[in-house]
Amino acid sequence: MARLFPYMHIHDVFSQELNTEILAYAIKEKENFKPSVVYSKGVQKVSDSRISQTLMDCGPYREIIQENIRKLIPSMIENLQISKFEIGEIEVQLAAHGDGALFATHIDTAVHEKTENPRIISAVYYFHSIPKKFKGGDLRLHTIAIGDEDIQPKDISPDNNSLLAFPSFSPHEVLPVVAPGVEFEDWRFAVNCWIHRA
Numbered sequence: 001m002a003r004l005f006p007y008m009h010i011h012d013v014f015s016q017e018l019n020t021e022i023l024a025y026a027i028k029e030k031e032n033f034k035p036s037v038v039y040s041k042g043v044q045k046v047s048d049s050r051i052s053q054t055l056m057d058c059g060p061y062r063e064i065i066q067e068n069i070r071k072l073i074p075s076m077i078e079n080l081q082i083s084k085f086e087i088g089e090i091e092v093q094l095a096a097h098g099d100g101a102l103f104a105t106h107i108d109t110a111v112h113e114k115t116e117n118p119r120i121i122s123a124v125y126y127f128h129s130i131p132k133k134f135k136g137g138d139l140r141l142h143t144i145a146i147g148d149e150d151i152q153p154k155d156i157s158p159d160n161n162s163l164l165a166f167p168s169f170s171p172h173e174v175l176p177v178v179a180p181g182v183e184f185e186d187w188r189f190a191v192n193c194w195i196h197r198a
Contacts, residue, residue: 002143088198103174133186134179
């Protein structure tokens with residue numbers, strides 16, 4: 001028996017103009033992306049379990065993205081069936097996924113430097129060039145072995161200008177990206193957002 005935690009996948013979540021601007025910003029900042037890290041016992045390290053590049057500085061779009069995400073939080077709480085909580089920080093991080101990129105199964109509440117104010121909701125904003133040049137890169141939401149239902153894992157396509165939200169304690173992974181010979185500007189991009197309890 002298996003259960004899948006609730007999730008919501010919203011399409012056309014930002015304006016087309018904002019979507020285009022965020023992509024242009026990511027491309028412009030290509031040289032500032034660094035290999036992604038994972039946390040092990042509170043220490044950052046590069047690992048084969050997470051192959052991608054990240055940029056912590058979202059520049060002028062940090063507050064714009066945070067404000068757009070903040071407006072959606074009441075709907076997230078309702079749809080994800082999460083108890084209401086006092087909203088704290090909204091972390092944002094740009095991520096770029098080229099050929100072979102992936103992120104093995106994990107949860108977002110693992111120990112990290114902000115543990116004193118835990119992550120409650122994870123939200124991923126997807127964007128990429130049109131037409132799409134890569135394949136794969138779906139986010140797989142895994143089930144947990146409880147309950148009487150027999151639910152299968154759910155794969156969510158990283159559609160341009162869409163937002164996927166799920167509880168931060170929900171196990172998930174990024175399936176491998178297939179993009180041989182694809183230039184950086186046509187990679188799979190995402191803004192990872194984590195909504196913390198205050």
